[in-house]
Amino acid sequence: MTEDDRTADAEAADRFSKVRSERASALLEDYTELIADLMAEHGEARIADIARSMGVAHPTATKAVARLKREGLATSRPYRGVFLTPAGEAMAEEARQRHGIVRDLLLAVGVPAEAAELDAEGIEHHVSHDTLQAFAAFLERKN
Template structure:
């Protein structure tokens, strides 16, 4: 999100981009999780964990493939490309930072995890940096 000029914001950039990016990140993150756990991510498992019907997951994976983030062969597992892995790592790092930040300001761990999933997609790079700096300055002094 780098549209700082309100007069430039097309409606397109609002809800659309917002939700679009978040969805993409969710899928990449989930595929990475499943790959770590099972060695591959199956459509059915992706769908189940994200709480959607399998055709929905199929569509999303097709989009990931279109964008060069994942690869898969028919009736086989889904795998992330290098770009996909990179995005996944970035997303997970950001997730960890957001959770850590929430915990640092007193949000209970389980709640931090839940809210972070919604929040993380809206944390800009610079804000993330600020979070990291704050956490570093705290140095884990929080109990």
């Protein structure tokens, strides 16, 4: 194996590691965003509501909330719902802003509204800060 091969392998490993990390944080972002929405609508987010909205089983939502709590993004109280910490609120707001920019860009290039909303849900988690800034700058110039 040549030095160039080892370098290419290391670069590929770094890319795959980054993608795996992004997938893990995407789930946290989706849950914090949903919890923020439920809190705004109902004053709290119950596990049953989280599970129903995410389309997952109750134990799956419970496991995700436990991870949010370990990461310092959420808290819960007995016989009450799940609440976001300031860090969780910040994550939810950042995800919401990224989603809006990506959705607006897709709409600006002619993607139908329903597809833009759905596609933005996936793209928002994988777009780099530089790309997001370029999207926002494009949209600003367009308006």
